[in-house]
């Protein structure tokens with residue numbers, strides 16, 4: 001099928017993501033924007049039979065209700081590596097392939113994990129404010145803590161976890177990890193139990209996928225095992241961490257600090273975190289660079305075009 005003949009194919013974007021992606025989709029397909037409709041049911045009533053593809057994101061994917069309301073749906077693509085907003089069993093049951101955007105974002109997310117670990121350890125954000133608000137003219141900044149050489153524990157040694165490990169190793173950090181199964185030939189120490197990983201780490205970095213098994217994988221026990229000198233970094237999903245427990249631990253000095261890209265109820269962040277000097281908070285920007293966002297958008301388009309040309313998907317979720 002020629003690219004031009006795809007113009008009649010109905011594609012539903014679930015929410016506003018990235019203008020370049022939206023423009024490219026609109027150029028190639030018959031693009032429907034869900035946010036222009038009062039509700040999914042109002043949209044489905046008008047256009048259910050037109051939609052052959054969904055493009056979702058970390059904010060809104062494709063849940064069972066959406067999938068069930070689109071009888072002609074053939075493929076779900078997500079502008080993300082994470083699949084937690086897609087009902088995968090439902091897609092499987094309907095024989096609907098799913099494609100995400102792995103690999104192209106790995107470097108950025110791993111870079112951010114290290115940036116957060118450095119920022120928390122060295123209090124980069126607080127010391128930046130210290131200069132801006134002229135405090136430096138009155139006193140020197142207080143001493144912070146070293147990052148190089150700290151023991152780093154990684155939860156989830158997939159593509160992103162491995163990229164974080166590589167970077168942390170370059171800082172002279174001994175690396176350990178926890179995952180469902182031991183990975184052969186990594187040279188990193190494996191812990192089958194996250195509590196043991198946390199007890200043996202000074203910095204714990206969450207980099208696994210969000211599933212039922214990993215929901216609140218960082219709970220009070222894990223936080224206490226990491227201990228009052230420990231730092232937690234989360235570039236996975238907010239739901240990996242019991243946020244209420246994290247807030248209490250930080251307030252009570254049972255944890256030294258945290259660097260968070262993700263939150264349980266994004267974009268809402270617990271008020272208590274906002275006044276703490278020992279946390280660095282960023283708005284789920286792990287892959288949000290121009291280069292990577294473009295690459296992710298191109299991958300979404302390439303997967304859709306492959307599907308509608310009966311070619312194999314570039315990055316199918318298996």
Ligand SMILES: O=CC(=O)O
Pocket residue numbers: 058079080081082083105286287
């Ligand atoms: O959170 C970002 C992603 O899943 O790509």
